[in-house]
Amino acid sequence: MTMREKIEEAAARYPDQRSAIMPALLIAQRQHGYLPGPVLEEVADILGVERIWVYELATFYTLFHTEPVGMFHLQLCDNVSCMLRRSEDLLRHLEEVLGIRKGETTPDRLFTLSTVECLGACEMAPVMQVGDAYHGDLDIARIDALLDRLRAEAGHPAAAAAPPGE
Amino acid sequence: MFEPVLLKNVDVQDGHLLSAYEAGGGYQALAKVLRQDTPDEVIDLVKQSNLRGRGGAGFPTGMKWSFVPKRVDRPKYLCCNADEGEPGTFKDRIIMERDPHQLIEGLAVSAYAIGAETAYVYIRGEYVTAIRRLEQAIAEASAKGYLGTRILGSDFNFTVHIHRGAGAYICGEETAMLESLEGKRAQPRLKPPFPAVAGLYASPTVINNVETLVCVPHIVTRGADWFRGIGPDRSPGPKLYCLSGQVRKPGLYELPMGIPLRELVEEHAGGALPGRKIKAVIPGGVSAPVIPEHGLEVGMDFDSLAAAGSMLGSAGVIVIDDATCMVKVATRIIEFFHHESCGKCTPCREGLNWVVKVLRRIEAGEGAPGDLEQLDRLCKGIFGNTFCALGDGAAMGLQAALAHFREEFAAHIEERRCPFH
Numbered sequence A: 001m002t003m004r005e006k007i008e009e010a011a012a013r014y015p016d017q018r019s020a021i022m023p024a025l026l027i028a029q030r031q032h033g034y035l036p037g038p039v040l041e042e043v044a045d046i047l048g049v050e051r052i053w054v055y056e057l058a059t060f061y062t063l064f065h066t067e068p069v070g071m072f073h074l075q076l077c078d079n080v081s082c083m084l085r086r087s088e089d090l091l092r093h094l095e096e097v098l099g100i101r102k103g104e105t106t107p108d109r110l111f112t113l114s115t116v117e118c119l120g121a122c123e124m125a126p127v128m129q130v131g132d133a134y135h136g137d138l139d140i141a142r143i144d145a146l147l148d149r150l151r152a153e154a155g156h157p158a159a160a161a162a163p164p165g166e
Numbered sequence B: 001m002f003e004p005v006l007l008k009n010v011d012v013q014d015g016h017l018l019s020a021y022e023a024g025g026g027y028q029a030l031a032k033v034l035r036q037d038t039p040d041e042v043i044d045l046v047k048q049s050n051l052r053g054r055g056g057a058g059f060p061t062g063m064k065w066s067f068v069p070k071r072v073d074r075p076k077y078l079c080c081n082a083d084e085g086e087p088g089t090f091k092d093r094i095i096m097e098r099d100p101h102q103l104i105e106g107l108a109v110s111a112y113a114i115g116a117e118t119a120y121v122y123i124r125g126e127y128v129t130a131i132r133r134l135e136q137a138i139a140e141a142s143a144k145g146y147l148g149t150r151i152l153g154s155d156f157n158f159t160v161h162i163h164r165g166a167g168a169y170i171c172g173e174e175t176a177m178l179e180s181l182e183g184k185r186a187q188p189r190l191k192p193p194f195p196a197v198a199g200l201y202a203s204p205t206v207i208n209n210v211e212t213l214v215c216v217p218h219i220v221t222r223g224a225d226w227f228r229g230i231g232p233d234r235s236p237g238p239k240l241y242c243l244s245g246q247v248r249k250p251g252l253y254e255l256p257m258g259i260p261l262r263e264l265v266e267e268h269a270g271g272a273l274p275g276r277k278i279k280a281v282i283p284g285g286v287s288a289p290v291i292p293e294h295g296l297e298v299g300m301d302f303d304s305l306a307a308a309g310s311m312l313g314s315a316g317v318i319v320i321d322d323a324t325c326m327v328k329v330a331t332r333i334i335e336f337f338h339h340e341s342c343g344k345c346t347p348c349r350e351g352l353n354w355v356v357k358v359l360r361r362i363e364a365g366e367g368a369p370g371d372l373e374q375l376d377r378l379c380k381g382i383f384g385n386t387f388c389a390l391g392d393g394a395a396m397g398l399q400a401a402l403a404h405f406r407e408e409f410a411a412h413i414e415e416r417r418c419p420f421h
Helices: A003-011 A017-032 A037-047 A051-058 A087-098 A140-155 A157-161 B018-023 B028-036 B039-049 B061-066 B091-098 B100-114 B128-143 B174-181 B210-222 B224-228 B261-268 B302-307 B326-340 B346-363 B371-382 B389-404 B406-415
Strands: A072-077 A111-116 A128-130 A133-135 B077-082 B118-123 B159-164 B205-209 B238-245 B251-256 B278-282 B316-321
Touching: A003 A017, A003 A037, A017 A037, A017 A051, A017 B159, A037 A051, A072 A087, A087 A111, A087 A140, A128 A140, B018 B100, B018 B128, B028 B100, B028 B210, B039 B061, B039 B100, B039 B210, B039 B224, B061 B100, B061 B205, B077 B100, B077 B174, B077 B210, B091 B100, B091 B128, B091 B210, B091 B238, B100 B118, B100 B128, B100 B205, B100 B210, B118 B128, B118 B174, B128 B159, B174 B205, B205 B210, B210 B224, B210 B238, B238 B261, B251 B261, B261 B278, B261 B316, B326 B346, B326 B389, B326 B406, B346 B371, B346 B389, B346 B406, B371 B389, B371 B406, B389 B406
Parallel strands: A072 A111, B077 B118, B077 B205, B118 B159, B238 B316
Antiparallel strands: A072 A128, A128 A133, B238 B251, B278 B316
16 A cells, blocks of 8 residues: 555544544654655645644654654663663663664664653563564663664665664 | 452453453453443443543543433544553553453443444554554454444444554543544643533543443443442442562552552562562552552552542552662652643643752752752642643652652752762
């Protein structure tokens, strides 16, 4: 299905096209990796809604990215339950081994490192989301193994063709 | 020995599939109400059960349903609040991932009761596995005739749609969720009108939490007396408790409403980590005021926790031990609320910004005499003056931390450092 077809299919679930802006942005972001201005305008045109409506959602909700992110978006939870399980140590370690600070992307554009609010998986704190997947009960050894796996995946052509993480 | 009801399929192999759900008696409640009960009879049953909303506010579910006008010329909607964002809470995710049909049956029975033909399940965007499992379950249930038109040979038509959120804690506030569903920024609405009268697309709308909805089929099958027989009569039922933080066995526990917090933490969740002592427990997600160790006898139900100056909230039980700085915990909680403030009203948007600055300097050893009184004043300026409960939750939580652990805050200022570093 093309992006337009996917968006039109999502829009059929609502009596009002405006409701479909959020699902449409998620579809567009999966397609393009992030949501630059021209993509926002394309979404508005497909749905036939005001462009400002699309812009105001893209800049309100934290899962929408108006700037590019790396192929793997490392989203480490540092809210209370993870903090109590020493997520800070993991953040410091990630910053060290990746050579970037939180909020930044590695020069090879492989990794973007962020801290996020509670992921709703506190039973396996500390937890980190990468793309669609949750990784829990993390420690430094598990973080290192995960980074190795992701780097290997990136070297794999099938992985390289996949859309960047959200 | 309490027998789990809500979690009985959660650890079953392939429990998320229709075949497993049916094998455990699934969709019998839907069949029963469609065969023999009028919608009003279902509402009465839920009223008699004393079921109260599990999302945090504890409003009586049957009463909420009865506010929906009977005859209107607009469609009615049922919305499921699955935007589980309260830090320390993960119960709804586990139900949707491992037993999604339980939610679909809860939605169908509840929609029948209020006269809705469409439901939207608002799931937070991070919950990708839950979304996939629920999509798969909707497809299975539709193929088997539990969803769709003329369900099980009745006149009842019902469709469930998933609306994926995109990262905004405020969407857990029911009117902000409606704004978000309508494709707007999630900022809470002025009430009245209440959603039951004019909610989604200005139509009568009921918004219920995942855990609330999954209680409904069990009430239909086992009866209101069974439900009321579990825990306190005014706040009854089986309850999901999310245990996290500095405790030996974090996880999801189903136990009677009203169980003492101490029993929950020490017996069921194994107590403090080796060599540590419990210092305090947040009983209902970070909006709930912290309870110091000596207060752990309190019962985990809406009324007992309210009487103790806290709240059941989402039953996200966060255990904090004696190696942890309460100023650091309080700072992190206020940072969260500050980040998630929708920006609509000034006391929340600006007040929390100010509180964060004061807390950060205290934690950094740069606090000044008068800072604690400044925090007291800021809490008073926020509490009761905000548009929705987000600001209230932040202020109540900080006030409790300041009341119970004031010496710890003061020590940071006097010693000009964090005593835990």
